[in-house]
Amino acid sequence: MSQKPKAGTQAVWSGEKEVLVHHATQVPVIVSVAYNYDDMDEWYDVAIGKKPGHIYGRNTNPTVQAFEDKVKTLEGADDATSFSTGMAAISNTLYTFLTPGDRIVSIKDTYGGTNKLFTEFLPKIGVEVALCTTGDHEAIEEEVAKGCKILYLETPTNPTVKITDIERMAKAGHAAGALVVVDNTFATPINQHPLSLGADLVLHSATKFLGGHADALGGVVCGSRELVEQIYHYREINGASLDPWAAYLLLRGMKTLKLRVLQQAKSAMAIAKLLQKQEWVDDVFYPGLESHTNYDIAEKQMDGFGAMLSFSLKGGMDSVKILLPALKYANRAANLGAVETTYGPARTTSHVECTAKERKAMGIPDGLIRISVGIEDTEDLVADLEQAFEKLNQSQLLTLQE
Ligand SMILES: *Cc1c(COP(=O)(O)O)cnc(C)c1O
Numbered sequence: 487m488s489q490k491p492k493a494g495t496q497a498v499w500s501g502e503k504e505v506l507v508h509h510a511t512q513v514p515v516i517v518s519v520a521y522n523y524d525d526m527d528e529w530y531d532v533a534i535g536k537k538p539g540h541i542y543g544r545n546t547n548p549t550v551q552a553f554e555d556k557v558k559t560l561e562g563a564d565d566a567t568s569f570s571t572g573m574a575a576i577s578n579t580l581y582t583f584l585t586p587g588d589r590i591v592s593i594k595d596t597y598g599g600t601n602k603l604f605t606e607f608l609p610k611i612g613v614e615v616a617l618c619t620t621g622d623h624e625a626i627e628e629e630v631a632k633g634c635k636i637l638y639l640e641t642p643t644n645p646t647v648k649i650t651d652i653e654r655m656a657k658a659g660h661a662a663g664a665l666v667v668v669d670n671t672f673a674t675p676i677n678q679h680p681l682s683l684g685a686d687l688v689l690h691s692a693t694k695f696l697g698g699h700a701d702a703l704g705g706v707v708c709g710s711r712e713l714v715e716q717i718y719h720y721r722e723i724n725g726a727s728l729d730p731w732a733a734y735l736l737l738r739g740m741k742t743l744k745l746r747v748l749q750q751a752k753s754a755m756a757i758a759k760l761l762q763k764q765e766w767v768d769d770v771f772y773p774g775l776e777s778h779t780n781y782d783i784a785e786k787q788m789d790g791f792g793a794m795l796s797f798s799l800k801g802g803m804d805s806v807k808i809l810l811p812a813l814k815y816a817n818r819a820a821n822l823g824a825v826e827t828t829y830g831p832a833r834t835t836s837h838v839e840c841t842a843k844e845r846k847a848m849g850i851p852d853g854l855i856r857i858s859v860g861i862e863d864t865e866d867l868v869a870d871l872e873q874a875f876e877k878l879n880q881s882q883l884l885t886l887q888e
Contacts, residue, residue, distance in 0.1 A: 496560055550568055597644050621649065640668070768853075
């Protein structure tokens with residue numbers, strides 16, 4: 487019986503055994519900054535990497551390693567290294583491989599912080615950035631064919647959950663000799679495996695679904711040993727290391743990753759269908775709806791459609807100000823991926839850095855609301871949203887506007 491365990495089993499068991507002590511069943515939080523060696527030769531061998539072990543907390547830590555090993559197993563990768571935040575994972579990965587004169591191709595709809603790297607910081611060190619319209623595969627192929635060091639993708643995207651074909655883009659990237667990097671935060675390793683679709687590196691803001699409880703920040707990147715070692719080396723010097731307390735919270739959260747994601751996706755679909763029927767709603771964006779522009783790609787490359795959706799509300803911010811406060815089972819907050827359902831308008835969450843004009847140019851209306859569906863009972867979430875729309879109806883704003 488040597489059948490490979492499935493994701494739910496891996497999320498519970500993998501990465502832990504090596505770190506357990508005193509017959510404990512749970513991973514210890516090892517806070518030691520440094521490690522003591524009586525044997526000078528052993529110390530030296532560990533320090534130069536000849537023997538496994540730990541030397542100093544900025545480099546490695548047993549609790550942190552358990553977290554890295556769990557994620558790497560779920561992503562089907564040889565190796566993983568972790569970071570203090572998701573943005574540290576992204577910036578350290580990019581800065582490991584990019585030098586002045588290099589070119590990077592990506593899409594316009596990446597996470598706000600990632601977009602800032604592309605528009606503000608990478609140009610500063612002389613890296614040329616080409617940002618293509620998200621979902622326009624031909625445009626990405628054209629840009630990649632002109633030559634680039636990295637093709638950077640995120641799918642589904644924030645906040646309008648656009649989908650990019652990873653397999654097709656990985657082929658284009660490799661034909662041009664580029665490294666293909668995918669931010670898999672929204673999909674999670676339960677729903678999408680970029681490495682098996684041809685990507686070289688997959689990364690996460692572990693702050694979101696991996697941790698799942700909105701109580702710890704972290705980031706992680708997975709891929710081949712050769713690539714991850716280079717990123718690890720940059721990170722150990724750069725210093726954006728994951729704290730062991732945070733690593734423990736992320737590890738504990740990850741044990742229920744599959745249960746959470748399955749429940750969240752079930753509710754997300756029910757909410758998407760409810761939103762489609764609302765006269766207050768112009769558009770619903772969820773990759774699980776057949777009306778989604780790239781439903782066929784999502785169906786092909788994802789095992790589930792995830793917990794993230796968004797919709798545009800008629801009446802802009804005036805309506806948002808009535809609908810969101812009326813919700814009972816929702817945080818109105820900037821994060822996502824938590825056990826609690828979280829609502830937020832794009833203008834104060836994913837695209838807070840942009841002006842109203844910029845958001846409009848990106849196809850993000852003022853009334854766009856992002857939902858990160860939590861693990862509450864589906865019926866309660868649906869009923870809650872229904873009663874909030876009822877409040878909106880009573881406001882007669884719609885009739886006033888017509
Ligand atoms: C939140 C997020 C990040 C950044 O992660 P932090 O942990 O906040 O630094 C990157 N990518 C995506 C898709 C995110 O949602």
